[in-house]
Amino acid sequence: MLLNLQVINCTFITRLNRFVGLVEVNGELKKALITNTGRLEEFMVKGKRAFCIPKQGGKTDFVLIGFLEKDGKGAVIDTRTQARAFERAVELGLIRWLKGCRIKRREVKVGNSRLDYLLDCSGEEVWVEMKSAVLREKDYAMYPDCPSLRGQKHIKELIQLRESGKRAMIVFIGALPGVKKFKPYVKGDPKIAELLKEAKKKGVEIRGISISLLPNGEVILENDDLIIEV
Numbered sequence: 001m002l003l004n005l006q007v008i009n010c011t012f013i014t015r016l017n018r019f020v021g022l023v024e025v026n027g028e029l030k031k032a033l034i035t036n037t038g039r040l041e042e043f044m045v046k047g048k049r050a051f052c053i054p055k056q057g058g059k060t061d062f063v064l065i066g067f068l069e070k071d072g073k074g075a076v077i078d079t080r081t082q083a084r085a086f087e088r089a090v091e092l093g094l095i096r097w098l099k100g101c102r103i104k105r106r107e108v109k110v111g112n113s114r115l116d117y118l119l120d121c122s123g124e125e126v127w128v129e130m131k132s133a134v135l136r137e138k139d140y141a142m143y144p145d146c147p148s149l150r151g152q153k154h155i156k157e158l159i160q161l162r163e164s165g166k167r168a169m170i171v172f173i174g175a176l177p178g179v180k181k182f183k184p185y186v187k188g189d190p191k192i193a194e195l196l197k198e199a200k201k202k203g204v205e206i207r208g209i210s211i212s213l214l215p216n217g218e219v220i221l222e223n224d225d226l227i228i229e230v
Helices: 079-091 149-163 190-202
Strands: 008-015 020-025 028-033 049-054 062-070 073-076 101-110 113-121 124-133 135-137 140-143 167-174 181-184 205-213 218-223
Touching: 008 028, 008 062, 020 049, 020 062, 028 062, 062 079, 062 205, 073 079, 079 101, 079 124, 079 167, 079 205, 079 218, 101 124, 113 149, 124 140, 124 149, 140 167, 149 167, 149 190, 181 190, 190 205
Parallel strands: 124 167, 140 181, 167 205
Antiparallel strands: 008 020, 008 049, 020 028, 049 062, 062 073, 073 205, 101 113, 113 124, 135 140, 205 218
């Protein structure tokens, strides 16, 4: 177990805008924060069973954490939960290819961007950007589900870091039960797919893990090393 969330069962009604959704909780309509800016069209379906956590303050009452998906497990769409799960997995040493690593800094300014992490891996610095892969195709997790100029910029920054001799890495969080592989969703953003190929050639490390949400609120690590196809 990576995290233990106090989830509440809810039913998704509609997405009001990019950051707010309408959910039904115990027969009442409530507003829920959506942190994932992807389109999430396969999840944002009226009547779909979902998981929320209470939220204090602001214009929303809950945070929309995930959706019931398969085998009784849930997909985790909340990017903050994904980040916390990744950080906990690093802290516990559960990711084989990050053994001996610790998070040195978060939100690290690089060029005109901010990357998610600077890791210290046995004395070596590693610049890391994390991306949410919650679009499914069979046992693949995919990213992105829509054009992402921000994502393009981050990959370009990682390429430049690598070209300057630094160790750079992009980590995809396949937050879907049962996925075993990752690939870019070319229809979502063909430029991202091209940049990932370039990044791989230049020596940027492309990695992936998968997590899922249990109905009792536990976020678990399912696979610490997804097969990457770019």
